[in-house]
Amino acid sequence: MFVHLGVCSQGQGHETTLAQIAADELGVALESVAVVGGDTSLVGYGMGTIASRVAAVGGPAVQRSAAQVAHKARLVGAEMLECAPEDVVLADGRVGVRGAPGRSLTLGQVARAAVRSRVVADAGGPGLSACAFFYPDTVTWAFGVQGVVLEVDLEACAISLLRLAAMHDCGRAINPVIVEGQLHGGIAQGLGSALGEALIYDDAGQLLTGSLMDYPMLRADEMPPLDVVHMDFPSVINPLGIKGVGESGVISPAAAVANAVEDALADYGVQVDRPPLTSSSVFELLRATGRWPIPTKEPS
Amino acid sequence: MLVGASPKRKEDGRFVAGRGRYLDDVRVKGLLHLAVVRSPHAHARVAGVDGAAARACDGVIAVLTLADLPELAAATVPPLVPEPRGRPYVHPVLAGARVRHVGEPVAVVVATSPYAAADGVERVAVAYDPLPAAVSPAAASAAGAPRVNETWPDNLASITTGVKGQAAEAFARAPVVVAARLAYPRVAGMPLETRGVLAAPDPIGGGLTVWTSTQVPFAVRSAIAPVVGLAEERIRVLVPDVGGGFGVKGHVYPEEILVAVVARRLGRPVKWVETRSEHCLTAAGDRDQVHEARIGLERDGHIIAIETAFTRDHGVAPTLGEAITLNTINHLPGPYHVPHYRGTGRNVLTHKTFAAAYRGAGGPKPPSCSTGSSTARRARSGWIRPRSAAST
Numbered sequence: 001m002f003v004h005l006g007v008c009s010q011g012q013g014h015e016t017t018l019a020q021i022a023a024d025e026l027g028v029a030l031e032s033v034a035v036v037g038g039d040t041s042l043v044g045y046g047m048g049t050i051a052s053r054v055a056a057v058g059g060p061a062v063q064r065s066a067a068q069v070a071h072k073a074r075l076v077g078a079e080m081l082e083c084a085p086e087d088v089v090l091a092d093g094r095v096g097v098r099g100a101p102g103r104s105l106t107l108g109q110v111a112r113a114a115v116r117s118r119v120v121a122d123a124g125g126p127g128l129s130a131c132a133f134f135y136p137d138t139v140t141w142a143f144g145v146q147g148v149v150l151e152v153d154l155e156a157c158a159i160s161l162l163r164l165a166a167m168h169d170c171g172r173a174i175n176p177v178i179v180e181g182q183l184h185g186g187i188a189q190g191l192g193s194a195l196g197e198a199l200i201y202d203d204a205g206q207l208l209t210g211s212l213m214d215y216p217m218l219r220a221d222e223m224p225p226l227d228v229v230h231m232d233f234p235s236v237i238n239p240l241g242i243k244g245v246g247e248s249g250v251i252s253p254a255a256a257v258a259n260a261v262e263d264a265l266a267d268y269g270v271q272v273d274r275p276p277l278t279s280s281s282v283f284e285l286l287r288a289t290g291r292w293p294i295p296t297k298e299p300s
Numbered sequence: 301m302l303v304g305a306s307p308k309r310k311e312d313g314r315f316v317a318g319r320g321r322y323l324d325d326v327r328v329k330g331l332l333h334l335a336v337v338r339s340p341h342a343h344a345r346v347a348g349v350d351g352a353a354a355r356a357c358d359g360v361i362a363v364l365t366l367a368d369l370p371e372l373a374a375a376t377v378p379p380l381v382p383e384p385r386g387r388p389y390v391h392p393v394l395a396g397a398r399v400r401h402v403g404e405p406v407a408v409v410v411a412t413s414p415y416a417a418a419d420g421v422e423r424v425a426v427a428y429d430p431l432p433a434a435v436s437p438a439a440a441s442a443a444g445a446p447r448v449n450e451t452w453p454d455n456l457a458s459i460t461t462g463v464k465g466q467a468a469e470a471f472a473r474a475p476v477v478v479a480a481r482l483a484y485p486r487v488a489g490m491p492l493e494t495r496g497v498l499a500a501p502d503p504i505g506g507g508l509t510v511w512t513s514t515q516v517p518f519a520v521r522s523a524i525a526p527v528v529g530l531a532e533e534r535i536r537v538l539v540p541d542v543g544g545g546f547g548v549k550g551h552v553y554p555e556e557i558l559v560a561v562v563a564r565r566l567g568r569p570v571k572w573v574e575t576r577s578e579h580c581l582t583a584a585g586d587r588d589q590v591h592e593a594r595i596g597l598e599r600d601g602h603i604i605a606i607e608t609a610f611t612r613d614h615g616v617a618p619t620l621g622e623a624i625t626l627n628t629i630n631h632l633p634g635p636y637h638v639p640h641y642r643g644t645g646r647n648v649l650t651h652k653t654f655a656a657a658y659r660g661a662g663g664p665k666p667p668s669c670s671t672g673s674s675t676a677r678r679a680r681s682g683w684i685r686p687r688s689a690a691s692t
Binding site for chain 2 (some may be wrong): 008009010011014016018019020021023024030031036037038039040041045046048049051065100143145167172173175176178186189190192193197198200201202203204205206207209210211212215217222231240247248250251252254255257271273274275276
């Protein structure tokens with residue numbers, strides 16, 4: 001079974017998640033579904049893999065297309081098995097009759113017959129294929145909140161992240177492990193913005209951060225342990241209840257880190273007005289308070 | 301039911317085994333390699349381009365400027381989000397008489413290997429007359445600031461506003477008002493795989509096949525079609541495995557049009573793969589906002605009103621129009637109940653690489669620090685109490 005998409009993947013796992021949706025509609029194994037995107041000759045139009053929208057907009061389109069194919073399979077199956085389409089059951093890659101376990105065909109046999117069968121003439125034409133689009137009525141948003149525990153070394157002005165907790169609701173998760181991965185990746189990028197990343201230009205417009213030596217992304221050894229709590233309140237604007245998750249993790253870390261640093265340095269009255277919080281910016285913030293460094297006692 | 305379960309990712313077998321097929325893995329017979337000569341100035345007049353020394357390099361097939369590619373004279377990189385109400389602008393694919401940001405393409409070198417193309421780029425001599433540049437919204441908004449678009453009276457693309465309730469009135473009666481100037485710098489997605497494009501003229505039918513590392517293949521197709529003079533249906537855009545996008549590949553880039561035009565012009569397949577340095581310099585960043593924000597509170601910590609006036613630095617072209625600014629305005633109150641709210645974003649052009657969307661796209665913004673930290677600070681000092689304490 002092929003699922004042709006108007007959108008393409010950049011590593012999100014479309015070949016798995018969208019196959020899960022299609023496989024459920026047709027009662028086939030995940031292994032027998034091949035998801036193919038990224039080719040403008042396959043499908044008439046696709047907006048793009050942007051704005052956390054593939055699962056929430058592309059997902060229902062896959063479901064709708066697969067449901068139309070399932071309908072055609074029931075029509076052809078009913079003709080072949082001499083029963084009513086309502087009594088046709090699609091399960092385990094087979095087309096069977098409700099209440100008659102012995103009577104069934106493979107979906108492949110039905111697909112081959114569907115090429116010449118006239119019963120699909122008014123249901124989309126020959127073969128077990130269909131193309132559907134999904135037009136959402138409005139947007140849907142994921143929700144989330146994050147908290148971070150960190151330590152500020154007052155001599156080195158260095159921040160160590162000890163723990164980060166994220167609670168979020170992306171509606172119904174197609175694949176909870178992939179959702180968890182989206183959160184982890186987003187949080188890592190958000191922490192990059194919190195602790196180091198900035199494209200800095202001089203007054204003449206020259207980029208001063210032109211390499212990854214100057215634009216420090218978060219390193220694996222800086223990543224704190226994560227506690228991710230998933231809530232599940234399905235969206236009402238699409239039939240799968242999906243809210244989208246691609247951008248969920250990245251939004252909060254910079255604010256959470258800024259608040260945590262203010263809290264850690266509350267005795268000094270530090271106020272953070274921008275990310276990133278590097279050692280040098282923590283140093284400048286502390287120095288600006290006039291209360292740091294703490295005078296050291298002369299050895300007696 | 302498979303939905304809701306977590307079967308292992310079907311694609312990971314090939315990724316883990318090193319069998320992913322990314323843009324640079326695409327092999328086409330007779331392939332030429334393109335490298336881009338980029339402006340070292342944020343704003344300058346281009347007095348002349350001399351490609352003679354580059355043409356003499358081993359392996360160099362062609363050195364091309366705008367003068368050699370008249371189909372690009374009127375070409376523009378289209379916005380991802382068209383703004384019919386916005387001021388018209390042109391985002392050149394290849395600079396002509398003027399460059400407007402460091403990294404802007406000025407010429408291309410095409411060679412039989414990527415190394416020969418890179419060597420050729422070093423030998424292209426471009427004469428520039430530097431001009432004053434405006435590289436921040438503050439500088440670009442000053443009286444007499446150098447203009448990014450000569451046809452505009454100033455550098456303001458648009459003003460985006462969102463209003464709920466009566467913010468001004470609410471601030472007048474708020475017992476606690478906290479004001480802050482807050483900023484979020486420009487950041488960008490850094491995918492493991494940089495950008496890249498391969499365009500090949502179809503020997504049969506005269507169409508064009510384009511492979512590109514993008515999130516928006518249909519937008520790329522629509523952008524190339526009018527410039528090369530083909531119906532969209534005669535252009536096939538293919539997206540191989542992509543090693544990360546994060547929004548930075550979520551719109552059309554000049555190079556996608558440029559490589560297609562050069563391939564058509566030479567009648568040969570042509571590939572360009574972005575270096576990491578080019579990515580840092582020319583891949584579209586995001587955020588880049590400065591907010592003058594204030595929050596009005598009851599003494600018990602209830603929020604009465606929030607107001608922010610901010611700038612978004614779009615660089616040379618408002619590629620995403622008002623979309624990111626609107627996202628910021630719409631998401632800024634977050635989960636809080638804010639009865640009165642006003643957000644005003646000024647979309648300003650500067651002499652920097654154009655900005656677009658990076659994962660989060662308007663979600664991460666500095667006043668989320670403001671609402672959280674200011675309130676928390678006051679709560680700690682006993683000045684105000686958190687809402688939950690107040691309502692019990």
